[in-house]
Amino acid sequence: MGKNILVTGGAGFMGSWLVDELIRRGHSVSSVDDLSGGYMRNVSKECRFTKGDLRDSDLVNRLVKGVDIIYHLAAYAAEGQSVFSPISINDINIKPMNNLLVAAVNNGVERFVFTSSMAVYGNQPAPFSEEMARLPEDPYGAGKAYCENMLEIFRAAHDLDYVIIRPHNVYGPRQNIADPFRNVIGIWINRLMSNRAPIVYGNGEQVRAFSYIEESTDAIANAGFAPGARNEIINVGSPERVTINEACSKVLRLMASEQRPEYVPPRPQEVKVAYSTTEKSERLLGYSNRHTLEEGIACMIEWAQGMGPQEPSYRLPLEIVKSAPRVWVDKSM
Ligand SMILES: NC(=O)c1ccc[n+]([C@@H]2O[C@H](COP(=O)([O-])OP(=O)(O)OC[C@H]3O[C@@H](n4cnc5c(N)ncnc54)[C@H](O)[C@@H]3O)[C@@H](O)[C@H]2O)c1
Structure with missing residues (x-):
């Protein structure tokens, strides 16, 4: 039977895909x-x-009245920027969580699905597995760690069931490519559409596992229902690892661009090697990687080219300018 579901961040990248998928499955969905x-x-x-x-x-x-399941995705997710804008980013990422937790308990919500982040692992040796400690290296990760901990506390104190999802480096159509602070593949595509070089922080040998939106969405949608996922922490994302240089080469090749990466100094606190285990999401949420990175990037390029280049939007001000990347201070992204 269909459930009453609230998705927060429903106009965003992952939230909007999730809303579509839950509607496709026959649920009654509201979003904010x-x-x-x-x-x-x-x-x-x-x-x-x-x-x-x-x-x-x-x-x-x-919003929470009559809701069976909450999927809380709304956030300001610029991890790198959070080192320089901690006041506003923490305000946005923490206050809504507390409001939603209290409303969930008072309204008898059955399950609270929260999109945390791989950022909670910090600089521990990859692959990150779910039983590792929370050791975030930046304010964004610290905020996500706080939210995860609050879910555990509310489970113990008020019997609120949760599923904590730790997605990583999700990309694909509908991602905000105008955000200069996050979503590196989207930033590159946006710059290349106006024939500007893709920016790479540091030497580009950072390792990531970029994860296509479609399969990430399926797993997150399943988290609201899968019996085995109850009160679990689950990584969600691709097992395909690449360096930033390799990912950038793929984007350049798929866009048939003659540009070369422009290397700028590394970002403070950036974790160099970050990818996660996938076994638990495969077992509990049926995660399966259906797109290679090349296939996923090709889909994203096709979508972005349909929209054309976007003017970068510097939404939240830098609260600490000293030592912030020059390309952010100068607004030259
Ligand atoms: N995209 C990734 O690679 C990734 C990786 C790990 C975790 N996550 C997490 O997944 C979630 C979704 O990320 P996304 O990439 O879709 O980001 P997004 O920015 O596209 O979506 C977030 C949405 O939240 C909304 N929002 C922000 N503050 C709000 C507020 N106070 N009230 C109401 N709405 C608000 C924004 O307008 C936006 O539409 C976030 O919680 C993010 O931290 C994303």
């Missing part, structure tokens, strides 16, 4: 987004959409 980073063009006409800020506890109480 303040459109600070999302777009109305992503919002399904088949969901009840509210434009609003989740820092408003009255709004959150109204």
Whole structure:
């Protein structure tokens, strides 16, 4: 039987894919987004959409009434920027969580699915597995670690069931390519569409496992229902590892570009090697990697070229300018 579901961040990249998938599965879905980073063009006409800020506890109480499952995706997810804008980023990422947790308990929500991040692992040796300690290296990761811990506390104190998802480096159509602070593949594609060189921080030998949106969405949708996922922490993402240089070469080749990467100094606190285990998500959420990185990038390029280049949008100010990357201070992304 269909459930009443609330998806936060429903106008964003991952939230909008999730809303579509849950509607396709026959659920009654409402979504909320303040459109600070999302777009109305992503919002399904088949969901009840509210434009609003989740820092408003009255709004959150109204939205959670009658809801069976919450998927909380809304966030300001610029991990690198969080080192330089910790006040506003923590405010956005923590207050909504507390509002939603209290409303979930008071309204008898059955399950609370939270998209945390691989950022909670910090600089431990990869692959990151779920039983490793939370040792974040930046304010974004610290905020996600706080939210995870609050879910565990609310489980113990108030019997609220949760699933903590730790996605990593998700990319694909609908990603905000105008954000200069995050989503490296989107930033490269956007720059290349206006014939500007792709920027690489450091030597480009950082290792990541970029994860295509479609399969990440399926696994996150399953998290609301899979019996074995109850009160579990689960990594979600691709097992295919690449260096930033390799990923950049693929983008350049697929866009038939003559440009070469422009290397700029490394970002402070950036974790060099970051990828996760996939066994638990395969077992509990049926995760299966269906797109190679090349296939996924090709889909994203086709979508981005349909929109054309986007003007970079520097939404949140840098609160600490000293030692911030020059390309951010100068707004030259
Ligand atoms: N994309 C990734 O690679 C990735 C990796 C790990 C974790 N995550 C997490 O997954 C979630 C979704 O990420 P995404 O890539 O889709 O980001 P996104 O920026 O596209 O979506 C987040 C949405 O939240 C909305 N939002 C922000 N603050 C809000 C507020 N106070 N009230 C209401 N809405 C608000 C934004 O407008 C945006 O549409 C986030 O929690 C992020 O931390 C993403």
